[in-house]
Amino acid sequence: MANSSIALIYGTDTNNTEEVGHKIAKQWEELGEQVDLFNIKDIELGQLEQYSMLILGIPTWDFGGIQSDWEDIGDDLANLTLEDTVIALYGLGDQFGYGDYFVDAMGWLYEKLLPTGATFIGQWSTEGYEFEASRACVHNKEHFIGLAIDEDQQFELTDQRIEQWVIQLYAERAVEAA
Numbered sequence: 001m002a003n004s005s006i007a008l009i010y011g012t013d014t015n016n017t018e019e020v021g022h023k024i025a026k027q028w029e030e031l032g033e034q035v036d037l038f039n040i041k042d043i044e045l046g047q048l049e050q051y052s053m054l055i056l057g058i059p060t061w062d063f064g065g066i067q068s069d070w071e072d073i074g075d076d077l078a079n080l081t082l083e084d085t086v087i088a089l090y091g092l093g094d095q096f097g098y099g100d101y102f103v104d105a106m107g108w109l110y111e112k113l114l115p116t117g118a119t120f121i122g123q124w125s126t127e128g129y130e131f132e133a134s135r136a137c138v139h140n141k142e143h144f145i146g147l148a149i150d151e152d153q154q155f156e157l158t159d160q161r162i163e164q165w166v167i168q169l170y171a172e173r174a175v176e177a178a
């Protein structure tokens with residue numbers, strides 16, 4: 001059985017997405033909620049169905065490419081039963097280095113999870129970012145489908161973005177549960 005109702009699952013090549021995951025979990029703990037943290041390569045996919053909320057983190061690599069551990073299980077995601085699950089996504093990327101593909105993999109993950117019937121929360125404004133294109137954009141480029149974090153170019157904004165996003169998630173989840 002799961003220890004808490006929220007799981008945060010990340011994939012990472014150089015640990016940035018893991019570190020951001022720890023910060024997000026710590027922020028939830030400050031709001032009084034425990035978060036189970038996993039690397040996607042270490043879990044059975046079925047474990048995801050045990051939680052009422054999933055926070056999923058993914059970095060983008062190699063011009064819109066998918067972090068390899070997520071890519072390995074990508075086709076299995078659609079088979080999960082997540083109708084009663086709330087999902088929030090976060091993506092790591094580099095907006096100046098890869099401005100035509102900024103946090104693309106977060107958009108890929110969203111597309112892969114759409115057939116599961118999950119409810120998505122945590123859209124994030126694109127204000128304050130500079131990029132040309134992103135597969136993770138919705139609403140005519142006004143929002144990302146989840147939180148975009150740029151540890152390469154805007155690391156000084158990471159903590160405040162996380163704090164604000166977690167408060168937003170807390171409120172949005174309450175609306176979904178009502």
Ligand SMILES: Cc1cc2nc3c(=O)[nH]c(=O)nc-3n(C[C@H](O)[C@H](O)[C@H](O)COP(=O)(O)O)c2cc1C
Pocket residue numbers: 011012013014015016017018059060061062063064065092093094095098101102103104151152
């Ligand atoms: C070779 C290389 C390719 C990258 N490609 C992209 C990309 O296409 N889009 C993007 O937004 N970021 C890209 N990035 C930036 C990474 O996503 C960013 O450094 C991220 O924080 C890495 O996360 P991780 O440490 O969890 O693997 C790339 C970085 C490198 C070094």
